[in-house]
Amino acid sequence: MSDDIDERLAAWLDGALSPEEVAAFERELETNPELARRAAEWQANDAFLKGALAPLAETQIDRDLLKRMGLAEPTPAQMAANDNQPFWRRHALPLGGAVAASLAALLLLAVPQRGAEPDALSLALDTTPSLTATRLADGRTIEPTLTVRAADGRWCREFRDGAKTALACRGDKGWTIEGEAAATGPSATDEIGLAAGGDGAALDAAYRRIGASDPVGQQEETALIKQGWSRR
């Protein structure tokens, strides 16, 4: 069949012919069985392909793909900003899965020889990201769990120290313990666990006393560690 007839057939199927051209072409269809057969064949193929591809435009585009394309704002980090309860009452760690997924990297800190226990602890709290276990020179392993800011501007960190959980705040001479409680929550860092350990009341008092803010996010905590906790 000639290219001209094929092109007119295509245009007829696509509604691209003028009324006069349509009338002329349809007269030709009536007198040309092969053309009529081909028209039916092409029409059926069109319908088949169009129908097969139709579902592609009906599937929902997931949020992750939208984010990758820059079309969706990232979901805000789920911080303990809800005012129903103070964050330390909630049974969830604030830094999210990204941090929770990292973990249990045991770092042997090089503590200065003059360093008594407070120095080793201060160094660990100065340099260890939350949800990362750190072994001190004396053999203890501590694990910071979150960072907050006290009303007086000090940075404070809750950390797990063996069987207890403590809250310490950083002053000019290092970190000072503000409160301690027995720890009964999960010690492993590969799950979202109990933030303040089992004896929440004891730490509650400490948090209230210092006027703690909500915990900072991972990014801010990383910046604080990098800057030596100098940011006010």
Next chain:
Amino acid sequence: MRQAGRYGGECMAAGKAAGQTFKDAVIAALPRLRRFCQGLAGNAQDGDDLMQSTVERALARAHQFVPGTRLDSWMFRIAQNLHIDGARAAQRRGHQVPVDELPETMGEDGRVTLEGRSDLAAAQRALQAIPDDQRAAFLLVVVEGLSYREAAEVLEVPVGTIMSRLARARGRIEQVVGRGPGAVQ
């Protein structure tokens, strides 16, 4: 924000609002863009990669979009250009799947055979059997419903070229899935 430049002199909030409006329009066009991209690329993964590249380029060049024209057509053009660039880079441009390499698509009635498999997979195989330029014209007109003139603008070719590409595409598809004198035996 680039879009703010179009509204020079307006405040940043207006620029942001315009940018968001543009993004909303892009999102609204995504379902058809996704179908077009998958039709061009031949599979879901490559199609979504192409869609993502298309959207990224559209957002980066939002200032080039002419208000009052069809955003979907503009994005189809970007997708087609990216697809061609990719094909050139892979030295695959003009590559066709020889009909004789598609034995499972043929038979007494190839379409029935194809329908017995996955319709979508069968459609993709048929589309991949035609050259890129014909496939794009077919997708734009038959699947996306663009007029010949609109398709010609997207592909930046004369209307007559669209007509001939569609005729050749259908002839090729008939060979792959159809029966009768055109069918490959």
